[in-house]
Amino acid sequence: MMPAKFRMSKKGVGQLLRSPTIQGEMERRANVIESVAVSIAPVGEGAWDPHPGHYKGSFKVTSTARGGRRRDRATATVRNSAYYARWVEYGTEKVRAHHVLLRAAQAGGRG
Template sequence: MAAKFKMSTRGVGQMLNSPMIAGEMLRRAQLIESVAVSISPVGGRGDPHPGQYKRSWYAKVERKAVGRSRKKRPVGVVGNSAYWARWVEYGTDKVPAHHVLLRAAQVGGR
């Protein structure tokens, strides 16, 4: 006869806030960041800031409210501090969208 399992919601909460989970969130964020850096476009001739977008990626772990309980949990965050990053990601009427973060998350989020 199989033993019965009774889940401890307090124990699950402690596990989700553990350094082990925070470390895994940071590992995944850094993996996505490294892919984003590798596929980032670099401006050509005439670009006043060549390579700045590529150098502006960051990865970190923040504690954010998630789920229905809204309890704070470690969350991996990947971003780009260049003010024009949104235009590189989504494009404009003159510049095509590059979707760097989207593609990096698809490839590196494993």
């Protein structure tokens, strides 16, 4: 019996990486991550938080077929548009880091 032969086509791989199927899968995974992030996002209470729930409601998923460093593959991104999202994620000298997106990606990226 003859072994099967495979010849890779760089053009074909590029087309696959930009395909609607791959873009859809990237978007599906990003939506899972977004829903986990929303579920674990901290919500301030009391007078010290003038906008309770703003961070939790500011997550958004975007996707494109021209993403990546070389703009040659489908990507999806989960972002938070709250101006203080960086401080919630990484913390400050006075506030502990919550790592919401990190934990969401670890928990939900495979879902």
